[in-house]
Amino acid sequence: MSLISRRRKEPHCMPGIYRLAVIAAALSVLLPGPASALCVDVGKPVPALTLPSIDGQSVSLDSFKGKIVLLAFWASWCPRCEEELTFLQGVYKASGDIVVLAINQESQNISNAHIERIRKALKEWKIDFPVLLDRNLDAWNGFCINALPTSVILDRKGIVRYAEANYYWATQDRIAEVIREIRQGKE
Numbered sequence: 726m727s728l729i730s731r732r733r734k735e736p737h738c739m740p741g742i743y744r745l746a747v748i749a750a751a752l753s754v755l756l757p758g759p760a761s762a763l764c765v766d767v768g769k770p771v772p773a774l775t776l777p778s779i780d781g782q783s784v785s786l787d788s789f790k791g792k793i794v795l796l797a798f799w800a801s802w803c804p805r806c807e808e809e810l811t812f813l814q815g816v817y818k819a820s821g822d823i824v825v826l827a828i829n830q831e832s833q834n835i836s837n838a839h840i841e842r843i844r845k846a847l848k849e850w851k852i853d854f855p856v857l858l859d860r861n862l863d864a865w866n867g868f869c870i871n872a873l874p875t876s877v878i879l880d881r882k883g884i885v886r887y888a889e890a891n892y893y894w895a896t897q898d899r900i901a902e903v904i905r906e907i908r909q910g911k912e
Contacts, residue, residue, distance in 0.1 A: 763819065763877075763888045764869035771879055772867040775826065776857040779840060783901070784826070785791040785855055788882065793823045793878040793907050795900070798859075798870050800831040806874040809892040817854045823904070825854040828864050830873060856873050876900065880907045 742812055765771060775785040779848035797813055799806035810827055816824040829843060835858065847856060870871065870878065871890060878900065889896065889904040 730809075732821055751889060763871070763875065763890060764867075765849050765864065765877060765885045767885050769885055769886060770854060770899060771877070771883055771885055774864055774867060776859055776902060779829070779856040779858060784855060786826075789826075789879075790883050792831075793820075793881060794883075795825045796877040796879070797825065797827045798830055798864065798868070798874050798875040798877075799827055800829065802831070802891050803873045805892045807850055809874045809876065809896070810908070812897055812900075814850070814854065816904070822908075827852065827854060827856045829856060829858050830862075830865055830870065837891050874893050878903050878907075885907050 733795050747880065771786060773785075773787065775783055782868075795813055795816065797806075797809055799810060813825045817821060828885050831839075831843075840858075842858070847853075857864075864870070868875070868888075874892045875890045876887065876892070876896065877885060877889075886907055891898070
């Protein structure tokens with residue numbers, strides 16, 4: 726019996742390609758989608774956030790209204806994070822109207838010994854802007870961070886003007902462009 730005549734006699738049997746398409750469609754509904762993007766939207770206010778600094782001080786984003794704020798989500802084991810923080814150190818030193826806050830993402834249940842390792846890395850990298858510890862992953866969850874490093878820039882009103890996961894060759898130029906636009910009052 727040929728394949729064609731068998732298909733006519735057994736209509737309940739789907740050819741392999743159709744079976745695969747049905748399985749793929751079912752899986753696409755059942756499985757979660759791709760990793761979500763950051764859940765802070767450019768043009769919208771940033772979520773309220775208060776975190777402890779590496780020195781134990783309570784730091785609130787609201788306290789920086791009137792300044793341009795660069796948030797850098799990072800970890801000490803991340804080589805790209807070191808590149809970004811080193812770049813941001815130059816921005817921080819050159820600009821009195823800019824606040825840089827490095828939000829460490831390896832700090833859940835962190836020990837004092839680990840905090841000392843973070844301090845050592847910051848000293849080696851010559852970083853002296855504030856470092857916050859996201860102990861309960863409040864920032865991670867509030868901003869939907871899915872990659873390190875991640876950068877967020879807030880204008881003087883606390884509105885997100887830039888939000889980007891990862892740090893790559895064009896990031897420095899884009900950060901400089903966004904800062905320039907904020908200073909020029911562009912929306």
